[in-house]
Amino acid sequence: MRIAFFVNSIETETPGYTTTALALAAVQRSHSVVYVEPGDFILRPDDDLAVSVAVLPDAPYKTSGKLHAALQDAAKQKKTVAISDIDVLFLRNDPSLDGTGRPWAANAGIMFGRLAAERGTIVVNDPDGLAQAQSKLYLQSFPEAVRPASLISRSIAEIRAFIDKRPKGCIVKPLQGSGGKNVFHIAKPTDSNLNQIFEAASGDGYLIAQVYLPEAKAGDVRLFLMNGLPLVRDGKYAAFRRVPAKGDVRSNIHAAGTARKVKVTATMLGIAEMVRPKLIGDGMFLVGLDIVGDKLLEINVFTPGGLTRLADMYATDFAASVVAALEEKRTLRQAYGKAMTNSRLATL
Template sequence: MKLGFVINDISTEKDNYTTLRLARRAIRDGHEVAMIGLDGFIYTSDESMCGLAHRPSRDEYADDAELLADLARPGVERESIAVAELDVLLLRSDPADEIGKRPWAPTSALLFAQLAAQRRVIVLNDPIHLADASNKTYFQGFPAEVRPVTCISYDPKAIRDFVDAHDGSCVIKPLQGSGGRNVFVVSPGDAANINQIIEAVTRDGYAIAQEYLPEAREGDVRMITLNGRPLQVDGRYACFRRRGNGGDARSNISAGGSVEVAEPDERALWLAEMVAPKLIRDGMYLAGLDIVGDKMIEINVDTPGGINMAEDLTGIDFSGAIIADLVRKVQMRDHYKGTLSNVELACL
């Protein structure tokens, strides 16, 4: 299998990213791997597509850090590859990382990904629906029973009114963003600072205000889904709990949170069941469900992470299961000789 990963840039990749874990597992299984940055696509005059890629130089790595060091080794220029010859293109870039310097990059890369899908490359998550899911308004398309009460606005008064309606307790965060950046938990004692909080969050666009869920003090549960369903291998779910660092309300690992083993309870599995139809319909092959108490606070479909954490905590080979599933999809595509659409293959 020829497997491409679309990343922000090799210089911003980190050795604790799920992308590196999946790439290393694929290399170990004998598959060809290429890393393409958001600025690495070329549409040529003969209507073919190329990608400027970083390629591994070996077929075995001791850990993810060793693979990253090899991919980013100095003095090696990117190699031009034919995108149409890839079997699978995994979209693993984070649009939030590009807001400041390269706001054009994520949208442009999605357009190239759509062109790749037209050339029978299996593109995951489905690039057409991923364009619709580029910010957190996508979450509002899921049943109200799974979501906290939410207000999305750029207007400070509308946000303040929402906070007042919830007795001064809520969460305010950017509509576009990840990693826990600019996420504020507002309590009744924060009334004097509410204007500054809203200003900080809306500096780059719309804000989301959500009802505060008291269970958030215990962190959140991240459950990974594959093909729209909870990823399970050898009876274990790819699932873990993230806790904030001391007084920090953010449980994101990139914001200093910690992680521990967790088993999804009956409510968490019910929530996953409720969101599955839309994930499947939209071709969201790999997603991360973030659960607090009896609600889902986010669904991550842009570069969902956590596979490496789930593996390190449990010793279960979740990445191997994902690579094997991709091989199965390629076989199904070839058997059906192009009659299955990308969105059908995505969650087949």
């Protein structure tokens, strides 16, 4: 099986990324791995879809570091192949990273992912589902019971009024964005730096204000779901607690948060069950839920990260389970052909 990982940039990939862990697991299970960047697709006059790929050389990679080094060399000599030579296209880019500097690249995975799916390549997560989830607005389409009270607006007056009714304070952040950038905790509407916060956060467009959950002081829990269900291997859940740095409201690892083991509770599993029907309907193969208390703060569907940390934390290779699930999808594709839609196959 040949698996193509679509990323923002091969150059900025690291040995610690979840995508690298997935690639390593695929190679160790005797699959061919290639990487694709936003500018690599080619739609020819005869409607054939081709793609320029960095081919990871066949080798017994034992560490992600060696695989990453080989990938950087492979990126210097890309090869063009037909999309029919790709069994699985795994979309693992973060559109928000390209939204400003390379707006043409932000939606390339979704656009060409659709074309690839039409031609029989298995595309995960399903590109039509990802198109619905290009901002934090996606969370609002899930049951109210699992989400914190929120307001989405660019009106400072509306946001002030919302904050005024929340004695425990609010979190304000851009509707588009990732990695904890421009996330602020506003304790009360009279905060002296409120205007500066609005100015900083609203530069990215719409803002989302969420009621502050006191449980967030202990961080949030990242719980992976695969095929709509909690990812479990060897009796262990793919989940960890992200604890914010001292004095910081953000628990993102990119924002100096730390990862710790966590016991998955019935409440967390209840949230996962509540969101499962829509995630399956949207073809969301692999996602990360960010949970605080009994609420869901975000659903990460583009590049949920943390599998490398989980492997170290629990001595469990969750990435191998993900690749095994892709193998099963390829078997189903071979059996059913195009009679089974990509969105349905993505979560079987």
